[in-house]
Amino acid sequence: MVVNRFGRPGPRWTAAVLAFVVTAGLAVIAGTASAASSMTxxxxxxxxxxxxxxxxxxxxxxxxxxxxxxxxxxxxxxxxxxxxxxxxxxxxxxxxxxxxxxxxxxxxxxxxxxxxxxxxxxxxxxxxxxxxxxxxxxxxxxxTGAPPTQPPTPTATPTPIPTPTGGPYDATYYRDAVGKTGPGLRGALHTIIKAQTKVTYDQVWDALKSTDQDPANPNNVILIYTGQSISKARNGSGVDDWNREHVWAKSHGDFGTATGPGTDLHHLRPCDVSVNSTRGNKDFDNGGSQVTEAPGNYTDADSWEPRDADKGDVARMIMYMAIRYEGEDGWPDLEMNQSVTNGTAPYIGKLSVLLQWNMSDPPSAFEKNRNQVIYDSWQGNRNPFIDHPEWATAIWG
Missing domain, CATH: 2.40.50.200 (Bacterial OB-fold)
Known part of the structure; x- marks a missing residue:
């Protein structure tokens, strides 16, 4: 029973009011604490x-x-x-x-x-x-806020490519590409990177031992898709060996292993033999079942999703091939598209997914070093999307 200040029974709702006041006070305190827990x-x-x-x-x-x-x-x-x-x-x-x-x-x-x-x-x-x-x-x-009364003012000249940051090759190797976008950028990059020294398929073995050398162990190479460090001497066709993975599957355009796109080091990587076989000639996309011999990679009937650490590498290798090979010298005109059922056509998908991978997995030190070794010691050309990842959206975005 609630008693008033004169000692007589008070209204029954007094307790309820007190409970409400206390509860409301706690709610205010809790709300204040929650707001205080956020940061700038x-x-x-x-x-x-x-x-x-x-x-x-x-x-x-x-x-x-x-x-x-x-x-x-x-x-x-x-x-x-x-x-x-x-x-x-x-x-x-x-x-x-x-x-x-x-x-x-x-x-x-x-x-x-x-x-x-x-x-x-x-x-x-x-x-x-x-x-x-x-x-x-x-x-x-x-x-957490109302819409602005005026839309924000965009930059004076909206463009998907930023002002060049002065990369080490911008004033020399890329001088005819810097500042361009869209088809102009694409054409300039093709002209630049098609000037290269070609290697034979046999030479690829020695090249990969140099381009993909383990920085922590000069006797080993790092394998794509698994990240495994394995002896350079274990190249071959045995179950536990490593072989030459064509990231742009050589059947997509049917260029095989002849000197040209079939031997271009910018898309050839050391790979576990069984993992290479499982990937086959599949296009690239998200999803599927995890690959037993290569955890972190996923595959289904028609596509392959590499582990997160290789997603950007794969995207930039595919982009290089699409710019480098434009139907000249008897080679097919390679291009990315939105399909994962390209068969022997000179296409690989999915473009939208590859663009996402390029953004989510920026070039690593290993990838940058690989680009440099190919340029300095083997082919004399560079993968521009390693030097400037933003050029991908400038062309295809």
Whole structure:
């Protein structure tokens, strides 16, 4: 029974009111604590330690490379960049957010370009993305602010290729390509990279022992798809040997192993014999069942998904072949498309997936060194998409 200040029974609802007041007070406190637990973009960039955190920021573009964020003409739904202010244009002050499958329909910028300038709250793992401060594997993404009254002002000249950053070969090897985009860039790169020294299929054995040497063990090579380090001397056709994998399957265009596309080191890699056989001549796509002899790789009847560490490598090798071989000198005109049933046609898919892989797995030190060794010691030409990954979207995006 509730008693009033005169010692007489009070109304029955007094207890309920007190309970409501107490509960409401706790709710306010809890809400305040939750808000206080979120962090700014600046704090998130300084806390790249793998912890789970909630970050609040404004959507300022789509990251496509370490120092490249598109402000318009978006190419995909797999990543967004956020900042502490909606007008931010400096990539060092942006946090790159991975947008996983379940959130792409709502937070992908290609599908939702009106998200530019909106405030979002994201919970996930603070870790590098595109070799840049980032947040991956989000468990929650939510809009936290009203739409801006004016759409954000795009850059003065929207273009999917950034101002050249002055790479070591931009003023010499790539001088006729820098600053171009679309068909102009494609044509310039083809002219540049088709000037090469060709190697024979027998020479490929020795070349791969040099291009794919294990940095930690000069007696070994690193195998594609598995990452295994294996003796250089174990090249051959035995079950536990390594052989020459044509990443652009040689049946796609039926060029075989004759000198030319069949011996181009920019798409030939050492590979476990049985894994090479399992991959066969399949196109590239996401999905399938995990490959027993190569965990992290997936395959089905018509496609192959390499492990995450090789996705970008594969994409850039395929892109190189599509630019290098344009139907000249009796060779087929190679091209990427959206099919995974290309058979012997001179095509490989899927283009959209390869573009995503190029963005999600930037060139590693191993891949860059491989490009340099081919240039210095074997063919005298370079894979431009290792030197400039952003050129992929500039051509195909």
């Amino acid at each position: 973009v600046a704090t998130a960039l300084a806390t790249q330690n793998g912890q789970t955190a909630t970050v609040v920021g404004y959507v300022v573009g789509e990251p496509t490379a370490t120092n490249t964020v598109l402000r318009s003409t978006f190419t995909g739904d797999t990543a967004i960049a956020i900042a502490d202010t909606a007008s931010e244009t400096g990539t060092p002050r942006m946090l790159y957010i991975q947008v996983t499958t379940s959130y792409r329909g709502t937070f992908g910028l290609r599908t939702n370009p009106n998200l530019m300038g909106r405030s979002v709250t994201v919970t996930g793992t603070l870790t590098a993305y595109f070799t840049h401060g980032g947040l991956k594997n989000p468990t929650s993404m939510a809009l």
